[in-house]
Amino acid sequence: MKQRLLMVMLMAGAAVLAQQQLLMRRAPRLVRLMPQQVQSGAAALDLQFSRPMNRASVSDATRLEPNLAHRWMGETTPLRMVIDSDVVLKAPIALSLAGADQRALMLEKQQWWWDPRPWLIATRPVEGGEQVQLQNRSGDWIAISQVWPAIPSVVPLGNGRGIAMVRRDQNGTEQVWLAQMTTNSTASTLPELGPPTVNSRKPLFRGEVLFAHLSSNLNGDLLVQSGGFRPGSDQALLVQADGKRQQLALKPSGPMQLLPAGGGVVMPVYDGLTLRALRKSEQKPQILPGSRELGAFCGASGRAVLIRHWPDYRRSIELVVPGQAPKQLHLGDQAVLGVSCDHRGQRIWAVLGRWEQQRGNHELVLLGEDGQVKRRMQLNPWTLKAGSPIQWNPATNQLLMTLTQANQNDARAGLIDADNLQIIKVINDNISEAQWLNAG
Known part of the structure; x- marks a missing residue:
């Protein structure tokens, strides 16, 4: 009996060793591609392999078409490929992947496609109210939400995998909805690339509220501030990207x-x-005193742009650098209608405005981190829609703005070159507000 047991154990051990040897000699495999929302380049892609890879070998053997400046990061797996920050993407990237693992076993050569460019989403007036829609590469609009009486707020999740929306009914009460999405920014063939698709669309919590404010980060977390019908019913709910929920014991005096x-x-x-x-x-x-409001984050550097309101009704634009006092970039009597900045906080865009002859006169200004005006352009006959954001996207180096004209109720989505401030295109479709949805 003991001999038979020993024989079985020896055979099992031999099988395990044989299996280990077989796995060690097996060529490495690409497990998955994971686009990342990093702030240090135009775009980034994580490559997860079945075994630790030789980064230098993968870097030398892999080819991009077009041949874009990029760098590889990481030690084993995953490896991260980062497209340089000064690259402007105009089409999908063909990735011819090759290289060896740390045992010098070669990865089977393979072709992949990757499109890091963002998607344009907009709240659009339709019959019966408003609807959130996404524009595909051919210019067609795809419905994301249902048709609701009004949609006062839309916030894309920072990881590109969902869109949070506030629905308002005829009585003025609101409800927060979340459309969860599957991204299609990587594929083995070019036709498989496409816009994200909606998996589910449902309210985040039961019941309606008097108001709701939304915010998201690059991880895909969502912060929902809401107030109910009873005193003291205000709450701050953090919905993490993995679905976990956390009530925050915070008492702000405004939107967070x-x-x-x-x-x-x-x-x-x-x-x-x-x-x-x-x-x-x-x-x-940490506290920053004074009548200030947050204008924009400048991701990679930890910098931010603030708008300060002075007692004499002047407005200033400030650049906040971690560990330093705010640096004033602009001070004047013009209204600061919106600001944005690049990852490093080295380029700051602002729309300044004043009323002249019963109409708004808006000017788009590009500032350096030292406050020097690098370029300025009058937006006439367009103006920035009140309360709408200015959004810069690193993949295309474009500003997205919601533009209006005098005596017109409907707005348009305007794409502007972030360097020379020239309007590239005004999309001739009625919208209420336009935003970028990151390619997740």
């Missing part, structure tokens, strides 16, 4: 914004702005 990289939130209080961690920490909140 999640930090792009996650982990924190910028919260307005009555005497300024505070930066707080989302998890309990012994570290005291």
Whole structure:
């Protein structure tokens, strides 16, 4: 009996060893491609392999078409390919993948396609109310939401895998909905690339509220501030990308914004702005006193652009660098209608406006981090729609703005070159507001 048991154990051990040897000699495989929302380049892609890879070998053997400047990061797996920040993408990228693992076994050569360019989404007036729609590459519009009486707020998730929306009914009450999406920005054949598709569309919580404010970060987390019908019913709900929910014990004096990289939130209080961690920490909140509002985050650098309101009704634009006092870039009597910045906080765009002869006169200005005006352009006959954002996208180096004209109720989506400030295209379709949805 003992001999038979010993024989069985020896055979099992031999089988395990044989299996290990077989696996060790097996060629490495690409497990999956994962687009990443990094802030240090035009676009980034993580490549997960079945075994640790030789980064230098993969870098030398892999080819891109078009031949774009890029770099490889990581030690084993995943490896990250980052397209340089000064590259402007105008078409999908063909990725001819090859290379060896750390045992010098070769990866089977294979072809993939990747399109890091963002998607244009817009709230559009339709029969019966409004609807959130996405424009595909051919210019056709695809419905994302149902038709609702009004949609006062839309926030794309930072990872590109969903869109949060606020639905308002005829009585003025609101409800928060989330459309979860599957992205199609990587594929083995070019025809498989396409816009994201809606998996589900449902309310985030039961019941209606008096108001709701939304914010998302690059991880895909969503912050929902809402207020109910009873005193003290205000709440701040953090819905993480994995679906977990957390009630935040915060009492802001206005809308909060999640930090792009996650982990924190910028919260307005009555005497300024505070930066707080989302998890309990012994570290005291950082506070920036004064009548300021957050204009835009500049992701990779940790910088941000603020708009400051002065008692004499002037407005200033400030660049906040971690560990330093705010740097004033602009001060004047013009209204600061919107701001945006690049990843490093080296280019800051602002729309300045004043009323002249009963109509708005809006000017788009490009500032350097030293406050020097690099370029300016009058938007006439267009104006930036009040309350709409200015959004810059690194993949295409374009600004997206919601533009209106005098005596017109409907707006248009305007694409503007971020360097020379020339209008590339005004899409001739009626919208209420336009935004970018990242390619996830």
